[in-house]
Amino acid sequence: MALIAMTREMGSLGMDVARILESELRVPLVYHEIIENLADKMRLRKSHVIRLLDGKANLFEKLTADKTSLSIFTAGEILETACKGAILRGWGAAHLLRPVAHSIRVRICAPFELRVERMMQRLQSTDRDAVAAEIRINDEAQSAIAKRHFGVDWMQPENYELTLNTERMSVAQCADEVLWLARDPHFRETEGSRQVLSDITLQAKVVAALRADAATRALEFPVEVKLGRVTLLGMVANPAERANAGRVAASVPGAVSVDNQLRAISDIGRPVRE
Helix, strand or coil, X not given: CCEEEEEECCCCCHHHHHHHHHHHHCCCEECHHHHHHHHHHHCCCHHHHHHHHCCCCCHHHHHCCXXXXXXXXXXXXXXXXXXXXXXXXXXXXXXXXXCCCCCEEEEEECCHHHHHHHHHHHHCCCCHHHHHHHHXXXXXXXXXXXXXXXXXXXXXXXXXXEEEECCCCCHHHHHHHHHHHHCCHHHCCCHHXXXXXXXXXXXXXXXHHHHHCCCCCCCCCCEEEECCEEEECCEECCHHHHHHHHHHHHXXXXXXXXXXXXXXXXXXXXXXXX
């Protein structure tokens, strides 16, 4: 099943490309659809979450949002959606799906002045300065979000299989390039690539479950998953935290087993009882 992760610049016509791909590949185009679940998990209004992820939140909204939880829950929602096949627009999907061999990561771009002209026409505006300022704000917000939540530069071409410039390529030509790659055997979904996607999805779900549970919300430690088997690594303060982490991880659907290798700091140096 096709799996496309796409980023686009405002005014690049990336949305038009995505709609063609949605029709040809017969998989859903996903953007705001994950907002409702994120809002429920973070106990925020949907509009609040949208502004946070679009980089348009005001100071109060930024101060009252848990940015770490936002990153964790966003990753979980993206990967769960990816397991069903989708065209994922934004949200750091291109970074999250890097390990998945059958994913195709695409960036749609265009020169700044051309994007300004297109947006002026779309908005029926004659205020070039205002439109240009809005595009700059959007570009800066996307860059900041990608860097803060995923540690990547969203404009770097090495983060994508395809970087397509709509200055000289039509929307249809861009879509054809993506479709050609989607039909290439190299990007065909295999049992191995499905397993990788399943494992990183389960990993994200375990991390999200730990963040959502009151007893483990403050804990931070590595979680590894291979073939559905979850391994918890690192240090916690005491045996109770270790037990709670194991309980939460074991409750996540899809976890075949949990190897709780967490060490309690309170136990270090204690004599081992025979």
